[in-house]
């Protein structure tokens with residue numbers, strides 16, 4: 059007899075391994091001859107890089123390989139969800155590099171990577187890398203960033219405006235507001251947040267020199283998509299030469315959807331050191347800096363209504379902080395994903 | 410310059426040479442392969458690494474391996490006796506006390522420490538006992554329900570029949 063699952067309390071099949079400590083999360087995976095990678099990250103939100111000196115780091119105990127931005131032959135990470143549906147849209151293409159080359163645009167941007175026999179040796183060597191930064195002014199508030207005189211981040215985004223986008227029935231909404239019995243106006247701050255899964259991100263890259271195939275174990279919500287984003291768009295590896303494996307994932311909250319520089323770095327590092335697998339596990343502080351954040355909207359809204367409480371129109375103007383560089387799906391979120399569902403579950407005739 | 414450390418882990422005598430800076434959690438996970446104990450922070454705040462050392466719960470990321478020399482350590486892998494789930498493990502399963510499972514081993518080890526000291530805790534005592542364990546998925550409600558359920562089972566030898574989740 060089939061079980062009627064609706065309303066029944068059903069025990070989860072994956073729980074026995076989690077409650078006995080037999081789960082298999084990314085950092086639980088240990089491969090023969092595996093090396094460990096650590097990433098040096100920028101302490102500045104905005105700076106030019108004059109030089110990166112890794113001589114001392116290369117000589118540290120256990121160090122196998124050191125990578126800087128100039129050594130990375132790949133494309134910047136892809137931004138694959140532009141704000142669609144509006145003509146004449148200018149989406150700039152300032153997406154993150156695998157490692158920064160001439161400058162950094164956000165705190166936590168990767169500058170160099172060390173591969174060593176143990177994680178501790180990799181971290182010890184990071185401390186020996188000397189980066190000559192020329193710090194530049196930074197601004198973190200979206201309204202201040204678009205104000206006159208604000209520090210400029212990208213030449214192709216004047217006044218720090220990446221694009222302007224609109225959707226909906228403009229004339230109808232204007233009319234609804236102009237003729238409304240009541241109009242409520244408000245400024246609403248939806249604060250920036252750190253999604254903060256209990257398991258930070260992490261990955262293991264393995265290049266098989268015999269077959270020239272790559273394997274990427276990743277704490278990810280999107281291993282299928284990453285085959286395209288990391289493989290084809292970033293590194294130029296055809297899909298049949300890259301296998302992406304997501305083991306048990308210790309929470310993600312959206313952060314593990316995106317395409318990150320470390321995916322390409324562990325694969326590149328494995329190839330550079332002759333096919334030994336390379337593991338990178340993110341620290342918590344690192345997670346706060348270098349894994350994506352959410353929200354950070356400043357919204358001006360106007361609600362038109364009748365005295366009996368019926369809502370007749372909604373006009374929303376939102377300034378979304380997209381950060382120092384465009385993430386994988388950053389531009390799609392405050393546009394297609396957000397603006398098209400503004401009315402929520404309400405029946406609002408003019409939005 | 411390695412230090413020699415001898416431990417009893419989950420009933421087994423283990424010896425290891427460690428660099429003095431290495432943490433108990435690193436030795437458990439990397440040297441002994443006991444990966445059920447997790448690391449989720451670098452500030453001693455999350456409790457994912459909770460194990461028992463000489464009968465007391467400790468955050469194993471905050472104990473140097475050399476400090477554990479001579480100690481008896483129990484990890485999540487050592488909790489179920491003879492393949493039977495410990496009542497706390499069974500209650501977490503039954504009451505949906507977990508989602509991703511990353512915090513769960515630490516949560517269960519903290520709960521075991523509480524129930525060893527306070528067999529019939531109030532909800533407030535349960536919440537106090539796990540205030541050093543962070544969970545991002547569950548919202549804690551069903552974790553508290555699971556620990557309450559486990560307390561009843563361990564008392565009476567059978568699960569409560571309230572049938573209420575939470």
Ligand code: FES
Pocket residue numbers: 447448449450451452453454455456457458459468469470471
């Ligand atoms: S790893 Fe977070 S408290 Fe030990």
Ligand code: FES
Pocket residue numbers: 256308309506507508509510511512513543544545546547
């Ligand atoms: S179950 Fe995911 S963090 Fe607790």
